[in-house]
Amino acid sequence: ATDSAALFKFKEALQNNSALDNWNSSVNPCDWNRPNWVGILCLNGTIWGLKLEGMGLTGIIDIDSLVPLSHFRTLSLMNNQFVGPFPHINKLGKLKALYLSNNRFSGQIPDDAFQGMGSLKRVFLANNEFSGNIPLSLSTLPRLMELRLEGNQFQGRIPDFRQKNLKTVNLASNFLVGPIPEALSKMNPDSFSGNKDLCGPPLYSCNSPLRALNKKGNTLKIIIGVILLLIILAAIAVALAMFHRKRHRPELERNPSLSMNSNKIAPSYVADQQQCQVPAESSAQSRRSDKLSFVRDDIEKFDLNELLRASAEVLGSGTFGSSYKAAVGSGQALVVKRYRHMNNVGREEFHEHMRRLGRLKHPNLLRLTAYYYRREEKLLVYEFVENGSLASHIHGNRSLEGQGLDWQTRLRIIKGVAKGLAYLYSELPILVPHGHLKSSNVLLDPSMEPLLTDYTLRPVINPQQAHNLMIAYKSPEYAQNGRTSKKTDIWSFGILILEILTGKFPENYLTQGYDSSADIASWVNKMVKEKRTSEVFDKDMKGAKDSKGEMINLLKIGLSCCEEDVESRLDIKEVVEKIEQLREGDSDEDYTGNEGINFSVRGNEDRFSYTVDR
Numbered sequence: 001a002t003d004s005a006a007l008f009k010f011k012e013a014l015q016n017n018s019a020l021d022n023w024n025s026s027v028n029p030c031d032w033n034r035p036n037w038v039g040i041l042c043l044n045g046t047i048w049g050l051k052l053e054g055m056g057l058t059g060i061i062d063i064d065s066l067v068p069l070s071h072f073r074t075l076s077l078m079n080n081q082f083v084g085p086f087p088h089i090n091k092l093g094k095l096k097a098l099y100l101s102n103n104r105f106s107g108q109i110p111d112d113a114f115q116g117m118g119s120l121k122r123v124f125l126a127n128n129e130f131s132g133n134i135p136l137s138l139s140t141l142p143r144l145m146e147l148r149l150e151g152n153q154f155q156g157r158i159p160d161f162r163q164k165n166l167k168t169v170n171l172a173s174n175f176l177v178g179p180i181p182e183a184l185s186k187m188n189p190d191s192f193s194g195n196k197d198l199c200g201p202p203l204y205s206c207n208s209p210l211r212a213l214n215k216k217g218n219t220l221k222i223i224i225g226v227i228l229l230l231i232i233l234a235a236i237a238v239a240l241a242m243f244h245r246k247r248h249r250p251e252l253e254r255n256p257s258l259s260m261n262s263n264k265i266a267p268s269y270v271a272d273q274q275q276c277q278v279p280a281e282s283s284a285q286s287r288r289s290d291k292l293s294f295v296r297d298d299i300e301k302f303d304l305n306e307l308l309r310a311s312a313e314v315l316g317s318g319t320f321g322s323s324y325k326a327a328v329g330s331g332q333a334l335v336v337k338r339y340r341h342m343n344n345v346g347r348e349e350f351h352e353h354m355r356r357l358g359r360l361k362h363p364n365l366l367r368l369t370a371y372y373y374r375r376e377e378k379l380l381v382y383e384f385v386e387n388g389s390l391a392s393h394i395h396g397n398r399s400l401e402g403q404g405l406d407w408q409t410r411l412r413i414i415k416g417v418a419k420g421l422a423y424l425y426s427e428l429p430i431l432v433p434h435g436h437l438k439s440s441n442v443l444l445d446p447s448m449e450p451l452l453t454d455y456t457l458r459p460v461i462n463p464q465q466a467h468n469l470m471i472a473y474k475s476p477e478y479a480q481n482g483r484t485s486k487k488t489d490i491w492s493f494g495i496l497i498l499e500i501l502t503g504k505f506p507e508n509y510l511t512q513g514y515d516s517s518a519d520i521a522s523w524v525n526k527m528v529k530e531k532r533t534s535e536v537f538d539k540d541m542k543g544a545k546d547s548k549g550e551m552i553n554l555l556k557i558g559l560s561c562c563e564e565d566v567e568s569r570l571d572i573k574e575v576v577e578k579i580e581q582l583r584e585g586d587s588d589e590d591y592t593g594n595e596g597i598n599f600s601v602r603g604n605e606d607r608f609s610y611t612v613d614r
């Protein structure tokens with residue numbers, strides 16, 4: 001009750017907060033690791049954090065109201081409309097991560113703003129309007145690992161950051177001057193680009209003649225920029241003139257407010273459209289562009305209006321969209337996912353990618369049913385899968401979901417996911433096949449067969465958002481260089497296997513970067529090293545009595561997928577083969593101790609290497 005009251009107080013101070021309408025005082029915010037309220041992060045029944053991203057929020061950030069939440073560790077308000085000064089966050093002394101990027105905060109941040117925040121590891125303030133010097137207290141945060149300040153108006157010199165754990169710093173596009181501190185000299189040069197006058201490694205030496213040349217180059221860039229700007233302004237003027245001529249455009253294109261806050265997907269659109277007097281010719285045009293594009297022939301068709309008029313239940317708000325359940329036609333249940341960050345893709349490119357996805361057909365893939373394209377917003381439509389997500393079965397309220405999944409079901413799910421992935425790899429060899437594998441993107445059909453969803457969307461997601469938001473189960477190399485590969489998918493699969501076997505929530509999901517101390521693979525490694533393997537498996541996993549050897553083999557496969565060295569990480573063919581070979585009751589290895597288990601320690605390193613036959 002105290003936690004709920006604290007959260008309500010926080011919500012009250014926000015404006016435009018209708019995205020939080022499902023916060024309900026008669027329901028606990030958390031059922032163990034499953035949030036019942038939108039935007040809450042739960043861990044072991046406590047409120048771990050708030051992730052209120054892309055909700056159009058504004059108003060006051062009432063930090064005081066969060067102080068009573070004793071387990072509160074992460075606050076994300078990215079991609080909203082907040083304005084005004086930096087909030088007084090140092091009242092949340094145990095905060096580990098603060099994400100405020102992509103708002104309109106402004107003004108100088110006091111030098112002592114981060115004083116006493118000994119646990120803070122990640123600070124994201126990018127793309128705001130902060131000015132003045134970078135606050136000194138940031139440079140003394142003992143555990144700081146990731147700092148993103150790009151796209152602000154910070155000026156002056158960079159403070160002397162010396163933290164050993166600092167892995168990522170981005171200070172690009174500010175007005176900083178002077179030498180780059182030595183501790184940052186190995187960072188990516190792009191992290192310092194677009195500043196007034198920075199020098200020293202990884203940029204040009206402060207005495208280098210190239211630096212002067214670079215400055216001249218910048219002047220040239222500015223001139224070219226001005227010319228380009230003039231061309232763009234002329235193009236805008238022409239476009240505006242054309243816009244005025246096109247009086248009778250389809251209503252959906254004119255009125256894009258597919259209201260997220262309503263229990264219908266777009267009531268405002270429907271109401272307006274009924275009053276709209278559209279001349280015959282443009283009405284035909286309107287129908288054409290308001291059409292849903294179906295990529296399947298084997299299901300009952302419906303039109304966009306029908307879908308938009310249907311009452312919709314919010315299923316959740318994910319990293320780059322919100323999902324709604326709606327029933328159309330004869331009661332067919334569908335899931336409509338609205339994507340916000342796909343507006344860099346051209347119409348044709350988008351259509352082509354959707355048609356490519358529409359051709360995919362496999363028992364372990366949820367097939368795309370239809371999609372809708374509008375420049376600023378895209379809808380993808382899927383069938384509703386009755387048994388919900390794997391995440392809800394593993395982390396949800398087990399008394400409701402039925403005592404947790406038994407071993408055979410877990411093994412079947414892992415085998416199915418492997419087959420689905422292998423199919424994607426064979427059909428889309430040049431793309432990163434899934435790119436967003438995690439337990440809420442594995443759905444369970446009525447016979448508990450897994451269906452992968454949200455796959456292969458990276459080519460149509462805006463690169464900037466894809467980098468920030470995708471790959472929840474991120475590998476160390478992805479966290480460092482932001483590049484996906486087939487091996488980043490394998491890492492995510494490894495984490496998924498460990499999550500299924502341990503029933504443990506991959507905490508690393510809650511952070512933007514990679515934190516080995518919060519990584520489930522590191523935890524399993526540690527437990528094995530301490531000869532506590534028996535404690536690793538989920539206590540609620542029934543039917544495991546005769547299958548201990550198989551469980552250990554699967555644990556090894558999961559860990560081999562989470563090999564930090566990309567080259568030694570298994571590839572999909574090897575993973576599928578190894579998983580296919582698993583049977584039940586096949587081994588008499590005893591997982592309560594180390595005996596008979598082929599674990600071997602590699603050198604003096606902290607991690608174990610697992611002897612998995614290749």
Ligand SMILES: Nc1ncnc2c1ncn2[C@@H]1O[C@H](COP(=O)(O)OP(=O)(O)OP(=O)(O)O)[C@@H](O)[C@H]1O
Pocket residue numbers: 315316317318319320321322323335337366382383384385386388389436440441443453454
């Ligand atoms: N077709 C579906 N049938 C049943 N439940 C679904 C379906 N698609 C998604 N869900 C569930 O709806 C909820 C919201 O899904 P959504 O994809 O919007 O977010 P997410 O998976 O949590 O995050 P992300 O946007 O990063 O994928 C999740 O619990 C998901 O498992």
